[in-house]
Amino acid sequence: MPRRFVVFASLLLGLLAVAFAWRAAGLLRAPSAPPSPLQPIPLVVAPRLQGGSIDYRRLDDRLRRLVEEDGMVGLSVGVIEGGKLNFLKGYGETVAGSGERVTTSTVFRWASVSKGLAATMVAGLAEQGKLSLDDPIIRWAPSLHLPGGGQRWATVDDVLSHRVGIVSNAYDGKLEDGEDARALRRSFGELPALCAPGTCSAYQNIAFDAASEIVERVTGLPYEAAVRARLFGPLGMTSASVSREGLMSAKSWAQPHVGKGKPVEVSDAYYRVPAAGGVNSSIYDFALWLRAQMGGAPRILSPALLDTIHRPRVVTPVEQGRVRRFGDRLRGARYGLGWRDYDYLGHRVIGHLGGVRGHRSLILFDPERRTGVVALWNSASSRPVGLEIEVMDMVYGVPPEDWLKLDTGPKKPR
Secondary structure, X not given: OOHHHHHHHHHHHHHHHHHHHHHHOOOOOOOOOOOOOOOOOOOOOOOOOOOOOOOHHHHHHHHHHHOOEOOOXXXXXXXXXXXXXXXXXXXXXXXXXXXXXXXXXXXXXXXXXXXXXXXXXXXXXXXXXXXXXXXXXXXXXXXXXXXXXXHHXXXXXXHHOOOOOOOOOOOHHHXXXXXXXXXXXXXHHHOOOOOOOOOOOOXXXXXXXXXXXXXXXXXXXXXXXXXXXXXXXXXXXOOOEOOHHHHHOXXXXXXXXXXXXXXXXXXXXXXXXXXXXXXXXXXXXXXXXXXXXXXXXXXXXXXXXXXXXXXXXXXXXXXXXXXXXXXXXXXXXXEXXXXXXXXEOOXXXXXXXXXXXXXXXXXXXXXXXXXXXXXXXXXXXXXXXXXXXXXXXHHOOOOOOOOOOOOOOOEOOO
């Protein structure tokens, strides 16, 4: 055998041995490809009026009546039943008196429902090994200071479940007055402690937005770019954005209203805490998000990831008080990571409400039945919140009640 061949073969075997050793040590890995976009669900032009446990004909009639109520302007609603999009429809106007109708493509604000997206993003990075939910928050969001230096032991998990130990909604008023969110987070260390981090619940916006700082530090991207690459793009949420400009540049967008249908300017306050309240989308894309949270996009949101964010961490007595108006429907209110968890007459349901000036939102679903409802509206009215109860009552075969209060109260002047 020629000497050159022997030398070449020896070198080749040596290189293969080194490569094998590197791979065994975890130093040589194939680059991970980003998840491919999810196949879109069919866009429902007309709502389904029969089939399943939900009476869609009745639901459509109730929503037509609802949008005529005093204080209502525009509304869009989506329902997924058994994993299928069975209902998607817009009602009313984008601007009161304009004649411009709300469609399934009209963009609204998610407000605090944005927290579930932020928690999903952070937990997804943790699933990839980029960080740990048990890391002290100071490691990833150094702007967040807590009483007594609590930022050194409060964890990422604590921040995403509102367990940072300060009074609820700390300095939201200052944010609305135009103050910088990161500067406000640094000033939290001067507040009196409500409890030790991780031991009690007090709802936050500015503190929760440490999540956007985490995402930016870990990915090296602006928050909106990171969630677009990791979530919006793969899920096919083409209308979704995380900015005031993203809302107002949409071909059809719903202007906020307060009082008796009075349009107001879009405030940028909660866009400055994007993880807490900055997401916009159409009802179609909101329905895509609902489907993904019910396990409909396992290549993008794994079952383990969904379990991590939905699993409750803390009991929330304040929320339990809020839902008393729905009788015995929602009990055992608890909070996970960006998501609320309830017992609905023996069934586990997950959801969240959102509200900023002139826009409100809701999402509620039964993950086991892969059934849920989403809604977006451009007014300050709280009446549409009863929609989620009416829908889930149908799902569980409960005799209907007037949770939307359509048979009482003043009507919109015609």
